[in-house]
Amino acid sequence: MLGLQKKDFALLMFVAALTAFAPFLLNPFPVDSALAQFNAGYPDLMQRFVIFGIFAVGFNILFGLTGYLSFGHAAFLGVGSYAAIWSMKLMTMNVIPAIILAVIVAGLFSLFVGWISLRRSGIYFSILTLAFAQMSFALAYSVLTPITGGETGLQPKVADPRIFDAALGDGELPAANLFGLTMKSSYELNIGGWLFTFNAGYYVAAIVMLLAFYMAIRIFRSPFGMMLRAIKTNQTRMNYTGLNPKPYTLAAFVISGMYAGLAGGLMVAMDTQVGPERMFWTASGEVVLMTILGGAGTLIGPVLGAGMIKYMENIISKINEGVLYEWFAFLPESLQDLLVTIIYPFIGKGWHLTLGIVFMLVVIFLPGGLLEGGERIRNMLSRKKKADPGKDPEHHPKPSPHVA
Amino acid sequence: MEAILLQILNGLDKGSAYALIALGLTLIFGTLGVVNFAHGALFMIGAFCAVIFSRILSLSTVTEDPTRKDFLGNPLKIETPYVESWFGPELGSVLINWSVPLSIILAIPVMILVGLAMERGLIKYFYKRPHADQILVTFGLAIVLQEIIKYFFGANPIPTPAPDVFAGSFDFGALIGLEAGQIIYPYWRLVYFAFAAAIIAAVFSFLQFTTFGMVVRAGMADRETVGLLGINIDKRFTIMFAIAAVVAGLAGVMYTPINSPNYHMGMDFLVLSFVVVVVGGMGSLPGAVLAGFLLGILESFASMAQVLSVVPGINQIIIYLVAIVILLTRPRGLMGRKGVMEE
């Protein structure tokens, strides 16, 4: 179906179902319960899950398949964002042209960066991409302020030209929309103590994500995808087989750059603001971590990794002392204090600590990332001992020597 | 002329910090083949050794002075450091004053311990794992170390001044016969430069004039075969790691008077030190040192007002620009060895 093998189609449908029902799945706790803190089913976070999912899936096309580790992918995301916001400022608040422009501009920029950086491999390549991204960040932060808004960034203003849009009504603010359907509009469903939010922006982003994911599966299963994996394994043999690795890697680089641009464009579509810090090296590092955390070279792993990191960032950081006391309210006071003292360093402003620990635990105990780890645990439970040679190679990423 | 001379001095100094950090990084990265994102954290821990040491020295007895009031109107607490009550106020305050250089005696064992613990407890399981896994685990470790420091010391920089003797600056221009007052240079920076040179020389001779260096290089290229020749390479890797940790830590200790340490100083240096190592060329210690100084000096020149008025913003990007140019003209950086981390 859809030109996919049965297993891949099943995976796609599974992901589609997850995204469609995310508002339910991510809000398992009633609003008033103590555990409501752990609910992630609100528009902003759901949007972030799918957007960073796209970013990581795209990054994985380069890194997971070819082994080339780019440390500057955030630059493409940032450039895409700037393109999108300018499309909104100058042309229309409709998200379609903004997203398309974001993809195109990011694609062109990644063509330029890739064309130069791919002259080197390994760590040398990584540092070249890092250097380009850091320069983009620094320029956006200062010298290019007229185009980028500097540190403050850019937002749509009432006074922007927006040549294709009708004039705003009095007191109306420019809002990102899809032919009139604003991204912010939500439908709320109240069932018992539960509240579920169905947000227009989220579903737009989710559909784009499914398309992007579908494309990624196609690429993974295509001859092109196989060539990329061949590049990772043995470039010498590649060359002597009459294949030129350069255009393949460059194509992979540009494709993943366009995915990044798509993510950047969507970010603007969902939340109309761009700042340069989304191009800082830590942002590039984040997508690397997402991909490895989930499982580089696997299809769904990077999405899991992205979800995990964004969840920690947005949920753990918001738990404060007060919340802790609320949770343990049923306990005697001394026990309460004890528990709070123990847990306190790991939540709220300590969320980075938890993140660091999770990173370490995952690599130590689940080599190959969350996905591989999950599979391993499943195998262990079902007591499958002997390796099954017919297994899908993508789900068994080998050590990747081409990485820096 | 003076301006250029001064910027060269500044560059040498910045360069020695880069070079020291890059040296430790390349020891682990270029020779052991481990991408250590926690290296910046080692630098930071070193710096905090200085903080901790000065805190220890200034552990105090508290007495209340009823004649003076604190902000809530309670009697003001007066603190007298133990060392002052033990060694007398003179020697005591000298000790406190010299806490930064003295903290080296704390930093060396601490860094060796940290290095050993890190290698034995964690890194050794990752020699054979893909670089991606190494990145994830060391990045996680860096965050954890950083957050621990933040938990105890907060996020604000902590002033750790140099001993008073080195506090001032001297007139370098007058010294070499130029107009006085034009080239002023702080003593401590000179100390830092000399210290860096000494450490670099020590590390180099250790690796150059012993077979140790050869074994480590061999072990990095092919652990299995080195083991087949009866050599316990794990032990040597552990030692290397500890050495690298000490180098990073001492770089941190001595850096504290230049810039007050804070918990994220390691991350601030991390990316730059990776750039330095790679521009120097993977697997080359002299390359790392050379690149450190080169980038330090170029950065200094790029921040001159005269330069900035011609190319605005060049100071923001110079290091990266130079890195790109060097990596494009010299495939393996300045002095890189073939095949190291090229795949």
Added chain:
Amino acid sequence: MNAVVAETGTTDFSKHRNHAATAPAFLSVHDIHAYYGESYIVQGISFNVHEGEILALLGRNGAGKTSTLRTLARLSNPTLTHGEIWLDHKPLHTMPSHEAARGGLILVPEDRRIIPGLTVEENLQLAQIVEPIGWSIERLYELFPRLGERRQQEGVTLSGGEQQMLSIARALARDIKVLLLDEPYEGLAPVIVDEIEKTLAIIKAQGITTILVEQNAVRALNLADRAVILDTGTVVFDGTAKEVLDNKELREEYLAI
């Protein structure tokens, strides 16, 4: 094991196994099992080697010869899960590879493993860092003059044959009790093979025990005292070299000669 042989419809040679249990052996391998990850490769191998003997370890591609040698040398891959290896009363199965090497068991690996970044001489020096040390470097250069000429060249840029010489020389640089040679003739010109064969004779004369893996079975058997034949990770024959040469069926089935 019998089942495997029976399935492939061949004669059962297992009756030839094994005098090991009785004779006092210098190197004794007892029922070793080893895995590459989850694939079970060495499936219960036992044999004995006496001091000063040359043992030919034969079998077709993929039979598990290399895996057996690697297990003996205590490399971590394949992983030994069961069994004992005793060398001169020392339990090798409890040791990591560097200790086994110090105990006098040296493997010359099949892909030569010349260390990149090191010169020819440094490759040799490396073998002499820890005790016990064997031949001096000068003596090795006498044995392989070609290496002497190229002592400052980076080892990995040597021609294939030169690398093989270096790999053997590196082993001799250590004090050896048991030498494991994994296809030492591969890629060597016939003249050199003759040379190396002579070297092996010298080695044997010094009382060094050798296990030789070689595809050219005839050549190996002519040199060896005894032979062990492997198939799919198990021993299918253990006896004297002459027995193999005389047994046409055995030769055709496992050695294609």
Added chain:
Amino acid sequence: MGILEVKNVNKRFGGLQALGDVNLSVAENSVHAIIGPNGAGKSTLLNVLVGKLVPDTGTVTFDGNSVLGRTPFQINQMGISRVFQTPEIFGDLTVMENMLIPCFAKRDGSFRMHAIESIASEHAIIERAEEMLTEVNMIDKREMHGASLSRGDKRRLEMAMCLVQEPRLLLLDEPTAGMSRADTNNTIELLKEIHTKRNITMAIIEHDMHVVFSLAQRITVLAQGTPLVEDIPENIKGHPKVKEAYLGEAA
């Protein structure tokens, strides 16, 4: 005029003359063996032929076109395939995928952006790869990873990868090294069959004289970077100089 012409090729490594004035002509549809002592420069010569090394002087033409200055993949596209001394295969890919890659390269040239086609639907190519794997007796290993093959199998796989491209000239650097006797014999048969059935010109470097004399129609003996003699096998066997420099008692 041979299909491959090497004229006056010189190559130095520092002070070492690896190749000195090499002249070689490989006739179309012939099997040409290059033998010689270790370090004679055989692999170096091969590296020159496939574009990995550029000679200091001299010319190399294939079918009238110079190969010098071309990259390995361009040379492969001209119809030259190479088997390495230590097997070069795609370790992380399965045996089947290892076979598919040369098939695609043959069909599509050095680069094609077939990013959304599905491999599974390329029936013709899969069939072709399967055929070849059957031919080299590796079809039952199709799902194994390249890296976990034994070395003999790696070599067979690599050869199959080259053959499936139906090159006009096949360069083999010790194709049977490390192969068991049985497999060596199979390989000789395979190469013979390929040669006769598909008319592939072959240049073989080999130390196993059994292989050389079973296959070669002409032999060039290289010593210290220069051709010592070039002749038909019968004459080489008895050649005193060759005996001394290379064959020893084996001949």
Added chain:
Amino acid sequence: FTNEPTGSTVTLGFNVPQSGPYADEGADELRAFQLAVEHLNGGGDGGMLNTFSSKALQGSGIMGKKVEFVSGDTQTKSDAARASARSMIEKDGAVMISGGSSSGVAVAVQALCQEAGVIFMAGLTHANDTTGKDRKANGFRHFFNSYMSGAALAPVLKNAYGADRKAYYLTADYNWGYTTEQAVRESTEAVGWETVNNVLTPLTQTDFSSYIAPVLQSDADVLVLVHYGGNMVNSLTNAVQFGLRDRMVNGKQFEIVVPLYSELMARGAGENVKGIFGSQNWDWKLENQLGSRYIGTNAFVRSFGEKYGFPPSQAAHTCYVQTLLYADAVERAGSFNPCAVVEALEGFEFDGLGNGPTLYRADDHQCFKDVVVVKGKENPESEFDLVEIVEVTPAEQVTYAPDHPQFAGGDLGTCNPGA
């Protein structure tokens, strides 16, 4: 309107930096917020509720609803700050967002609140743009700004160092740096100073030696460090290392000025900060030293100090005050509707919150009040006593027209109550 509180509680969102270089500032802000919530709900000693000129607040929550709060981490990044703020609005139902530690973040979150239809009560933000070109109807700033720093400092500097001075600027290369440099330059030039040079330094810079050294070669006799936080700590430390403060130029003592001060920065800079001029929004010693004009200060310092053990920073103060001001505005308006709150706050004049008489100007939602000029204290009595108050510049002197060129290009728009 958005997040109209329907139950018995109302939720406020406190969005502060909990990680990154400003984490300590953020922690202090959060302390102040917690204190404010306690006081609003009738807990503690009531703090400034007792001194506040408006008496609408009774310690019974806001409009009878118990105040609850959620906190989040801005990471001092606009993306993260907006994500955090959006989660407060979308998930927790916050009706007001406060906090922040930089102008970039403030502008980003303020715009978000405007779109979402909630009130934004800015915390630490000093750049002109927050209430200048990026002002928004739903956003309010109590903190002072770059212009005010310049206007307050210039006369003091002229008094202390004379009118004939040549200044060299090192400016952090981002928005706040630009507006602050411009403000200080224009104000000092107005009192006769000359500007020799202005060099932009990257925000990520840690060692400033190569920027400090050229100062030696210029004929400048004053160095203005338009840096904040870690930047300032490092640049000041470096400047002192290079002996700038021991230097005589043009027969005058060389001087260093840091336009915007904070207690934490002073602590980070240690010895080096002694005697250096700067400006502050508020200081915990104001009422003690300058009398009852600054009433409220001591009340706040007492409740804060008793709860946490040390005096509050100006960041804590401004966040506390903003929370009270919001609550008060709701009470007075009788509604949580943002438009009603805006109306109640616009043009609101009040006193008793520690800064003396203050006006929330309707034109740009900026507070106008006295500005504190401080300098590093020579002999601090404790680690909290690092600055001494030099002078307080009265509000009139720092007031500017809403369309002042440094603030041009902004448009409040109209209040947005949201869906």
